[in-house]
Amino acid sequence: MLDLGRTPVYITGVAETALGEVLDQTELSMFALAAREALAEAGLTTHDVDGILVNYMGEEGSVQVGEYLNIQPRYADSSDLGGAAFEAFVHHALLAVAAQRCEVALIGFASRQRTRRLRAVGEGSADTYSLTAQFQTPYGLPMPIGHYAMIAARHMHQYGTTAEQLAEIAVAARAWAARNPRAWSRDPLTVADVLGSRLICDPLHKLDCCLVTDGGGVLVVTNEARARDAAKPPVRVIGAGESHTHWHLAQMPDLTVSAGAVSGREAFGMAGILPSDVDVLEPYDSFTFTVLLALEDLGFCAKGEGGAFVEKGRLAPGGGLPAMTSGGGLSYNHPGALGVLLLIEAVRQLRGEAGDRQVPEAQVGVAHGVGGMLSTAATVVLARE
Amino acid sequence: MSDHALETPYGDPLSAPFWDAARRHELALQRCLHCGAHQHYPRPFCLTCNSLHLEWVTSPGTGVIYSKTTVHVRVLPDLEPPYDVVLIELDEGPRLLGHVEPAGRIGDRVIVAFRERPGEPPLPVFRPLADTSPPG
Numbered sequence: 001m002l003d004l005g006r007t008p009v010y011i012t013g014v015a016e017t018a019l020g021e022v023l024d025q026t027e028l029s030m031f032a033l034a035a036r037e038a039l040a041e042a043g044l045t046t047h048d049v050d051g052i053l054v055n056y057m058g059e060e061g062s063v064q065v066g067e068y069l070n071i072q073p074r075y076a077d078s079s080d081l082g083g084a085a086f087e088a089f090v091h092h093a094l095l096a097v098a099a100q101r102c103e104v105a106l107i108g109f110a111s112r113q114r115t116r117r118l119r120a121v122g123e124g125s126a127d128t129y130s131l132t133a134q135f136q137t138p139y140g141l142p143m144p145i146g147h148y149a150m151i152a153a154r155h156m157h158q159y160g161t162t163a164e165q166l167a168e169i170a171v172a173a174r175a176w177a178a179r180n181p182r183a184w185s186r187d188p189l190t191v192a193d194v195l196g197s198r199l200i201c202d203p204l205h206k207l208d209c210c211l212v213t214d215g216g217g218v219l220v221v222t223n224e225a226r227a228r229d230a231a232k233p234p235v236r237v238i239g240a241g242e243s244h245t246h247w248h249l250a251q252m253p254d255l256t257v258s259a260g261a262v263s264g265r266e267a268f269g270m271a272g273i274l275p276s277d278v279d280v281l282e283p284y285d286s287f288t289f290t291v292l293l294a295l296e297d298l299g300f301c302a303k304g305e306g307g308a309f310v311e312k313g314r315l316a317p318g319g320g321l322p323a324m325t326s327g328g329g330l331s332y333n334h335p336g337a338l339g340v341l342l343l344i345e346a347v348r349q350l351r352g353e354a355g356d357r358q359v360p361e362a363q364v365g366v367a368h369g370v371g372g373m374l375s376t377a378a379t380v381v382l383a384r385e
Numbered sequence: 386m387s388d389h390a391l392e393t394p395y396g397d398p399l400s401a402p403f404w405d406a407a408r409r410h411e412l413a414l415q416r417c418l419h420c421g422a423h424q425h426y427p428r429p430f431c432l433t434c435n436s437l438h439l440e441w442v443t444s445p446g447t448g449v450i451y452s453k454t455t456v457h458v459r460v461l462p463d464l465e466p467p468y469d470v471v472l473i474e475l476d477e478g479p480r481l482l483g484h485v486e487p488a489g490r491i492g493d494r495v496i497v498a499f500r501e502r503p504g505e506p507p508l509p510v511f512r513p514l515a516d517t518s519p520p521g
Contacts, residue, residue: 121460128395128505134404135426138508139482140460141470150472154452157491202455248426250472250480255452 004270007098010227010234011090011382013042013220014344017110019333020184022214027057028068030110034218035069042220043229044104051075051105051221053093055085056337065106075102081242082371083284085109086219086339087263087378090367091240093221103223107343110216111335118336119212121145136248142201145209145287147249147373149201152289154255156203159304161292163203165311167194169288170207170330172316177327179317179357184211185331194288208288210329210338217340219347235350235365239273239381241266246375256304259377260297260368267366267379268299275299278381279362280349281321282342284370285328291315294368298379322359325349339369343380350384395505399427402441404506410499412446412509414477415439425479446497447514448475450489471495473511484510 015037017030025033031054039045052062052073061078065071075096081088086107093105113119121142128134141147155161171191177183189207197207227234243262246252268274275298283294292306300321301309315323326332326345333341346365348354365382396404403426406413414423419436423444430437451474457467473483473495485495494514499507 121458129397131397131400131426134396134400136482138461138502139470139484140456140464140468141454141482142456142458142460146454146456146460146470149454150452150470153454153491154472157452199455199457201457248482250425250482255472 002095002098004098004238008224009094009097009237010222010224011219011237011343011347012222012227012230012232012234013038013040013044014347015041015218016182016341016344017216019182019215020213021115022112023115027110027112028065030216031057031065031108031218032069034108034110034216035106038218038220041230041232042222042226043231044220044226046071048104048226049073049106051093051096051102053077053089053105053107054109055080056109056111073102075105081244081376081378083286083337083339084242084369084371084376084378085337086343087240087367087369087380088242090219090221090237090343090380091242091378094237094240097221097223103226105221106218107221107340108216108218109337109340111337112214113336114212114214132248135250141249144373145201145204148287148289149204150249151252151255151293151374152203155289155293158256159307161307163195164191165307166203166208166288166292167191168310168313169285169291169315170194172310172313172319173285173324173328173330175316176325176357177331179355180327180332183327183332184213185327204287204289210286210334211331213333213335215333215335215341217344219340219343233351234385235347236383236385237380238383239267239269239271240379241270242376242378244372244376247372249373258293258297258370258374260294260370260379263377263379264298264368267381271381273364273381277364278366279322280325280346280359280365281323282325282346282365282367283323284338284342284368285324285330286334286338286370288330290370290374291323293374294370298366298368317357325354325357325359337371339367339371339378342367342369346382350382399429403427406441406443407499407506407509410507412444412497413441414444414479416442423477423479425481444475444477444497446475448473448495450485450491450493450495451480453491471511481509486510486512489513
C-alpha cells in the first residue's frame with residue numbers, strides 16, 4: 001500500500017536543455033548536460049542514478065540514454081504517452097521510489113525538431129495494412145492540428161465556446177512570456193492579433209498553435225534520504241495520475257472530454273486536494289483549446305464553461321488562476337513534447353525562483369501533460385515542503 | 386473463401402469484408418448477434434458484451450455531421466486545400482471520418498457515398514440528405 005506520508009518522494013533537481021535553436025549539440029548531448037545540471041541541483045551525479053524514464057530518445061530510449069551516460073539502471077521506462085509521458089513518468093517514479101525499486105530516477109527528453117526540420121503534418125505510412133492508413137489518412141486531416149481543431153469545433157457547437165475565448169489563452173501565455181527571459185516569443189499579443197493570424201484548421205489560427213522549437217529538460221525524482229543532499233529546496237510529489245482515450249479521432253468516446261478527466265481525478269484524489277487549492281497551473285498548451293479542455297476536465301470549471309472561465313485574463317499575470325507561467329508551449333518553447341518543461345516550471349514556481357513571473361507564495365502546483373491527438377493525459381500535483 | 390489477400394493487398398484480414406462491401410458501394414458494419422451493438426472499425430469480438438458472435442451487416446449509411454474542420458494546409462498531394470473533413474456519427478452509433486460534398490454543417494444529416502480511387506477500393510464519403518428529420 002502506497003503511503004506517501006511514510007515514504008515521501010521529491011523532485012530535487014530540474015534543468016532545461018539548451019532551448020530555441022540548438023546548433024552545437026545532439027539530442028543525447030543536450031540530455032546529458034541537462035541531466036548533469038539537474039543532478040547537481042540534487043547534490044548527485046550520474047553515478048547515483050538507478051532509474052531512467054525517457055520518451056522520444058529513439059528506439060528503446062532509456063537503453064540509449066543509459067548507455068550514453070554509462071548508467072545501468074534497475075528501473076527503466078520508455079513508455080510513449082506522447083507529450084504527457086513526463087507527467088506519467090513522475091507517476092511511475094513516485095511509485096518506484098516509494099516501493100524502493102529505485103532511489104534516484106532521471107526523467108527527461110531532448111529534441112532538435114526545429115533545426116533538423118522534423119515536423120510534418122501528414123501521418124502514417126503508405127502501408128494500408130494499418131488501421132490509420134485505411135480509415136483516417138485518406139481524408140487528409142493534418143496531424144496533430146486537424147484532430148485538435150475537430151475536437152474544438154465540437155466543443156464550440158455544443159457549448160458556444162468562441163474563437164475569441166480561445167485567443168484569450170494565447171494572450172495570457174504571451175503576457176507570462178514577456179516576464180521570462182528564456183521565452184521565444186515575448187512581443188505583446190492581442191486577441192485581434194490571434195484572430196487575424198492565418199486559419200490553419202478552422203477554428204484554430206496560427207497563433208492558437210504552439211511554437212516549434214528545439215529543447216527539452218531533465219528532472220530528478222528521489223526519496224527523503226537522498227533529498228537531504230539537495231542544493232535547492234526539494235519539492236514534494238503529492239499526487240499523480242494518467243490515462244488515455246483513443247488513437248484514432250473517430251474512436252474518441254466523447255470529443256468534449258479528454259483523458260484529463262481521469263488523470264486529474266486520480267492525481268487530485270491521491271493528493272487530497274481540490275482545484276481551489278492550486279496556486280499555479282502548468283497546463284499543456286499545444287493549442288489554445290488544449291488548455292480550455294484541461295480546465296474543465298481537471299475541475300477548475302464545469303464542463304462547457306471553459307470559454308467563460310478564461311475571459312478577462314483569468315490565466316494571465318494577476319488573474320485568478322496563474323497558468324502557463326513560463327509562457328508555455330504557445331510563447332516560451334515547445335520542443336515537440338512539452339510535459340517535462342511544465343514540470344520544471346512548476347518546480348521553479350514552488351521553490352520561489354521564477355523571478356519576474358513568480359506567483360506569490362505558491363504552495364501547490366499542478367503540471368498537466370497532454371499527448372498524441374488529444375489522446376493521452378497525465379497530471380502531477382506538487383507541493384512546497 | 387477466395388485468396389482475397391493475394392488479389393488485393395489493401396487492408397487487413399479483419400477489414401477485408403468492409404472493403405469488399407465498399408467495392409459494391411455498400412457500407413458494412415460489424416453487428417453483435419448477441420446484444421445487437423454495432424462497431425467500427427472491426428474487432429475480433431463485441432466490445433459491448435464480449436461475445437465472439439459477430440456478423441457483417443449493410444448500413445443505410447445515414448447519420449449526422451458530429452464535427453467538422455476546414456483544412457487550409459496541404460496534407461495529401463491530390464487534395465487541394467481548403468477542404469472540409471468531417472466526423473460522422475452513424476445512426477447505428479459508430480463514428481467515421483469523412484468528407485461531405487457539397488459542404489454541410491455540424492448537425493446536418495448525411496448519407497454515405499463512395500469515391501473511386503485508382504488502385505484502391507472506393508472510399509466512403511458522405512453527401513447531405515435533403516430530408517433533415519431524424520429517422521423513425
